[in-house]
Amino acid sequence: MHNQPLPQPPCLLCHTHEENHNHLFFQCRYSQMVWQALLLKAQVHWPTIPWMEAWDWASTEYNSGVQTKMMGLLLGATIYCLWQERNRRFHDQHFGTPQKMIEDITNLIRDKLGTLRERDEMPESLRSCWNIQ
Numbered sequence: 387m388h389n390q391p392l393p394q395p396p397c398l399l400c401h402t403h404e405e406n407h408n409h410l411f412f413q414c415r416y417s418q419m420v421w422q423a424l425l426l427k428a429q430v431h432w433p434t435i436p437w438m439e440a441w442d443w444a445s446t447e448y449n450s451g452v453q454t455k456m457m458g459l460l461l462g463a464t465i466y467c468l469w470q471e472r473n474r475r476f477h478d479q480h481f482g483t484p485q486k487m488i489e490d491i492t493n494l495i496r497d498k499l500g501t502l503r504e505r506d507e508m509p510e511s512l513r514s515c516w517n518i519q
């Protein structure tokens with residue numbers, strides 16, 4: 387009996403690092419490109435923190451209703467899309483670009499924000515970030 391740990395498969399997004407959730411969702415250069423573009427768009431200065439703490443940070447930093455919702459959408463949509471991309475690569479060898487993902491997430495957030503009940507109290511800055519009329 388060998389007691390060695392199984393080698394971890396490499397990350398499917400960059401093929402360089404070992405795959406784990408923190409790497410896949412936050413540290414990977416693929417994920418970094420997506421986050422950086424989206425955070426720039428949202429005008430959020432995200433500290434480099436482990437992903438388990440990210441939500442806590444976001445809800446303290448953005449405690450006005452609609453901003454918090456936007457951050458929740460951003461966090462949820464990005465993690466969801468990164469995971470989908472990883473699974474598509476795993477099962478179908480289908481490779482999407484970070485640019486395409488950024489576009490998809492932007493559209494998703496714009497659509498969701500546009501249907502919020504708080505739509506009318508949305509600050510102008512938030513509207514213009516996401517191009518909401």
Ligand SMILES: [Zn+2]
Nearest residue numbers: 397399400414
């Ligand atoms: Zn990676």
